[in-house]
Amino acid sequence: MTESANLPSSMDIQKIFETIPHRYPFLLIDRVIEMDKDAMRIVALKNVTINEPHFTGHYPAYPVMPGVLLVEALAQTAAVLLLSLPEHKGKIPFFAAIEEVRFRRQVVPGDQLRLEVVVTRMKSRVAKADARGLVDGEVAVEAKLTCMLGS
Numbered sequence: 003m004t005e006s007a008n009l010p011s012s013m014d015i016q017k018i019f020e021t022i023p024h025r026y027p028f029l030l031i032d033r034v035i036e037m038d039k040d041a042m043r044i045v046a047l048k049n050v051t052i053n054e055p056h057f058t059g060h061y062p063a064y065p066v067m068p069g070v071l072l073v074e075a076l077a078q079t080a081a082v083l084l085l086s087l088p089e090h091k092g093k094i095p096f097f098a099a100i101e102e103v104r105f106r107r108q109v110v111p112g113d114q115l116r117l118e119v120v121v122t123r124m125k126s127r128v129a130k131a132d133a134r135g136l137v138d139g140e141v142a143v144e145a146k147l148t149c150m151l152g153s
Contacts (some may be wrong), residue, residue, distance in 0.1 A: 009086055011041050022081045022095060027055050031117060032077035034082055040119035042092040048075050048135075067109040072143040075099060078132035079117040080149055084129055088153055099148035100130060106141045113137045118145075127151040132149040 009016065013034035024030070036045040050067055057065040081095040109115055116136045123130040127150055132143040 009037060010034075012038055013037070018082060022078060023083075023126060024040070024078055028074075029078070030071060031078050031082070037083060037086065038138075039083075042080055042083065044119050046075075046079040046082065046117045048115040048117060049140075050109055050113045050115060054111075057111065061110065061113070065111055067115075069103075069105050069143065072109060072135055073103060073145055074128070074149075075115065076117055076119060076135060076143065076145060077147055077149065078122065080119045080129065080131045081121065082132065083119065083121065084124075084149065084151065085135055085138040088094050093127075093153060096150050096152055097148070098150040099146075101146040101148075103143070103145040105143050107137065109135070109137060109142050115142065 015032060018031060018034065027064060030048055031046040032049050034044060052065060056068055057073060058065060059071045060068050084090050084095060085093060114137065119131050119133045121129050121131045129149045131147045135142045135149050
C-alpha cells in the first residue's frame with residue numbers, strides 16, 4: 003500500500019477541521035472533493051452565502067466576496083493538501099509570496115467556488131503552487147502561491 007493510499011480522496015468539514023487550524027469566521031472552504039498526493043493536486047468547494055460577515059460591509063448594496071478572501075480560500079485549499087501529508091501534520095501554514103494574481107469575475111452570494119490547487123514545487127518547509135478558483139466553469143481568480151510551513 004502506498005503512502006497516498008492512506009490519504010483520503012475527499013474530506014467533509016469535520017476532516018478539514020482536523021487538518022487545518024482555520025475556524026469561523028475565517029475558514030473559507032466547505033468540502034474537499036478531490037485530493038491526489040502523487041499528483042500533489044487538490045480540489046475543494048466554497049459555498050458563498052450572504053450570511054458571511056464580510057458581506058455586511060463589502061458592499062451592503064452589492065455584496066461581492068473580497069479578492070483577498072478568494073486568495074485566502076485558495077491558500078487554505080493548498081494547506082489542506084500539505085498538512086494532510088504525514089511529515090507536515092500539525093504545522094502552521096504561512097504565506098511567503100502571492101504572485102501573478104488575476105481576478106477574472108466577481109464572486110457573489112449563491113455562487114459555488116471550485117478551488118483547484120497544484121503544488122508545483124516542494125522543498126523542505128516551502129511549497130509553491132498554481133491555484134485558481136472557478137464559478138460555473140469560469141475562472142474567477144488565479145494566482146501563484148508560496149507557502150512556508152511553521153511548527
